Amino acid sequence: MRFSKAFIPTTKEAPSDAVLASHIFLARAGFTSQVAAGLYNYLPLGKRVLKKIENVINEEMTKVGAQEVDLSFVTPADLWEESGRIEKFGKELLRFRDRKDNLFVLGPTHEEMMVSLVRNRVTSYKQLPLNLYQVKTKFRDEARPRFGLMRGREFVMKDGYSFHATDEDLNREFEMMEASYKRILERLGLDFRVVEADSGAIGGSGSKELMVIADSGEDTIAICESCEYGANVEAAERSDRQEIPEAPEGDFNKFQTPDVKSIGNLANFFKVDPYYTMKCVAKRMMYEDGDQVVLFFLRGDDELQEVKAVNAAEALEIADVSEEELTALGLVPGFMGPLEMETVPCVFDSSLKGGKDLICGANEEDYHYVGVDMSVLDEGLFADLYTAKEGDGCPHCSSKLLYTKGIEVGHIFKLGTTYSKPLKAEFLNEKGQAEPFIMGTYGMGVSRLIAATIEQHHDEKGCIWTKETAPYMVNVMVSNIKDAEQLAFGEALYKELQDAGVEVILDDRKERFGFKMKDAELIGFPYTVIVGKELEHGNVQIVERATLEKRAVFADKAFTEIMDRLS
RNA sequence: CGGGGCGUAGCUCAGUAUGGUUAGAGUACCUGGUUUGGGACCAGGGGGUCGAAGGUUCGAGUCCUUUCGCCCCGACCA
Known part of the structure; x- marks a missing residue:
């Protein structure tokens, strides 16, 4: 290419609305231009980079036997009704009608389409496993698109779907895809980490995210300083505490604690480590058929992790509750405790299991209980609710966990039968019985990878492309x-x-x-x-x-x- | 969806408080000349329904109402 003939409109000044380095440099160097919120044009250089990344993905997918397809971008709304996701996705789905007044949806992801393509065409266990993927524009009408290519409404994603007869086979494929995704990111020259992710309400037996390490990342991840463990903070675990503070002495008793409402004050008041206090966080949990205030109890030195709370309470969403609402429910903000709590459901963090010598609210203004023994609540619901902190022990090797920021460029997921069941996608097993496909899904944000590459590789002068991403070498x-x-x-x-x-x-x-x-x-x-x-x-x-x-x-x-x- | 900010030349912005010539600068662009190792210089030139609609006024970029768009923080987010 001759530069004199190329369409590469570079500018000295950055567009005023660009914040991130990747956004600024991609715009200034003539790779992309913004059209509207979350919509971007790819100019020749941008298109070349996009293709380079696609090529790497295609090569690696071919190596592991995945086959490329191209599913229609416009998808009939019926499919989304069938899977139930038309409600769940809500306004993110861009809907419209054709001239015959049929309702359609711009594909935000293609589980439904892929399942509908495969069902009734793959009918026997002998045809499994099958791994199909595409690299395609997706549309999600995000409430708040931002940061250039990082979070667009229209974006390019590689989405893959695998179909299996057994869980074992899904597990094998999942590991293979993880390895394949790692190779892709290595080839692209990115510093990344594979982390445990929240499996969420979708269920399934596990998911992992591929995070490109960058300060501008929107996700916080906890990574082990010495082993491979890493997790999104939403899902991060920790080892049992190594050093347990000295326990306070004292039998079960009720103490007057005037105006002692916060954990800090409480620990000070009794001169105990916050570890021995019980923190109560009230949240409104939303379910399909209404909502419900739930009390979450943790040790005083822990913070509630809301995603874990949602999972533990099997809710769809979580929201804050005002003190007025709590009072209306007969609760005493600042003095809430689990004992004799019958009006509102409670969930306890797993670190409280078997806990002794605890201090908790007495559900009475200005009173706390001391010397509480959790064994009286053994029947309660225990679950992981804590937020793993920087410095906590790694759950695998007990070394220290560190916090860092990451850009989620990939998410691989063991779906199980989440989609095949409602969409009635079945095959016949060896015994001639119909079973729903066991599925995996594997996403990679291709346009986001462009941004992530520059977030990680730039200096004050501009972009620094790596060998596999450079528009021209x-x-x-x-x-x-x-x-x-x-x-x-x-x-x-x-x-x-x-x-x-x-x-x-x-x-x-x-x-x-x-x-x-x-x-x-x-x-x-x-x-x-x-x-x-x-x-x-x-x-x-x-x-x-x-x-x-x-x-x-x-x-x-x-x-x-x-x-x-x-x- | 809640809070905040901004829409004036291709781009970055001044001008709006206190209404009053033909709406400005830098940059980019075109022409000519000079220059050629770190976004050069000189001269000339083109480019604007001041986001849109309505209103007040003799007169609106500026005041009022409505509306659209964009950005940031938060909520949300395969």
């Missing part, structure tokens, strides 16, 4: 095109590289040196060959974008030098 820059010698050399090198199959661009624009260098750095070609005034001494320079290292080489060695660096 080499930029042959003719410093002054009016210099016939420079131009001729540049043209020759350009052709030579092109003939060798290198993705190369020739900067033959009638611009000054500085202008072209700024563009090269902004766009982020891995290598720029400067063909300039050093040519009269028989030299050109090769600049490596990642390090900005500039090295002179003999002009007649430029080609082999570049080829060496690319290999």
Whole structure:
């Protein structure tokens, strides 16, 4: 490609509404342009990067025997009724009617379509397993799209679906896909972590997220400093506490605790470690058929993890409750405790199981109980409710957990029969009995990967593309095109590289040196060959974008030098 | 959906408080000239229904009403 003919509109200034580095640089360097909230155009450079990532995905999918399909973007609303997700997805589904007044939905993900494609076509266990995927534009009418390509309404996702006869086979496929996804991210040159994720209300026996490590990530993940363990903070676990603070002494008793409402005050008041206090968090839990206030009890030094709370209470959603509402329910904010609590359901954090010497609210203004023994509540509902903190022990190796931020670029999921059952997608097993498919689903945000790559690989000058993501590997820059010698050399090198199959661009624009260098750095070609005034001494320079290292080489060695660096 | 901010040239923004020539700057673009190793310089030029609609007024970018769009924080989010 000749730069002089290319559609690469770079700008000196960033669009005023861009916040993230990836958004700013992708816009400034002419990769993308915004159309409306969450909608973006891909310009030639952006499209090239998109294709590069797709190619890597396609190659890796082919290696593991997944087959590419392309399902229709517009999907009949009937399918969504059938699976029940038309309600669940709510306003995120963009709905519209055709000329015959039939209702359609722009595909936000394709479980329904894929199941409907496979059901009645795959009918025997002998045809399993089957893994189908596509790389396609998705549409979700997000309440708040943001951060450029990071969270668009229209975005490109690779979504794959596998069908199995047994759980064992799903597990095998799941592990294979995890390995395959790791290879993809490694090839793309990304620093990432595979973490345990919330399986959520969808159920299934597990899911993992692939997180690209970046400060601008929207997810907080807990990772172990020494082993491979990592988890989204929504799902992070921890080892049992190593050092238990000294227990307070005292028999069961009721104490007057005037105006002692917070855990901090309570611990101070009794001079005990907050570990021995019981924290009560009231939440409104939403269910299909109404809502219900639920009390969650944790140790005083723990915080409630709302996703875990939703799972424990088997609710759909969670919301805050005001003190007025609590009072109306006969509860005493600041002094709520689990003893003789009959009006409102309670859930206890697992770390309270078997706990002794605890202090908790007495459900009476200005009174707490001390010396509480949890064994009296053994029948209660216990579940993990805590938020794993930085510094907590890793559940696998007991080393320290660290917090970091991640960009979720992939999510793989053991679905089980969540979709095959309601959609009645069945096959006949060896005994001739009908069974629903056991499914897995594997998503990867392709457009988000572009943003994630730049979030992780940029400097103050612009983008730094990696080998597998660069729109062009080499930029042959003719410093002054009016210099016939420079131009001729540049043209020759350009052709030579092109003939060798290198993705190369020739900067033959009638611009000054500085202008072209700024563009090269902004766009982020891995290598720029400067063909300039050093040519009269028989030299050109090769600049490596990642390090900005500039090295002179003999002009007649430029080609082999570049080829060496690319290999 | 709650809170906040912003819509003026392709882009970044001034001008709006206190209404009053033909609406400005920088940058980008076009022409000519000079320049050619870090976003050059000189001269000339094109480009605007001031987000939209309605209203007040002799007169509205500026005041009033309505509305649309975009961004940020939060809620939400395979």
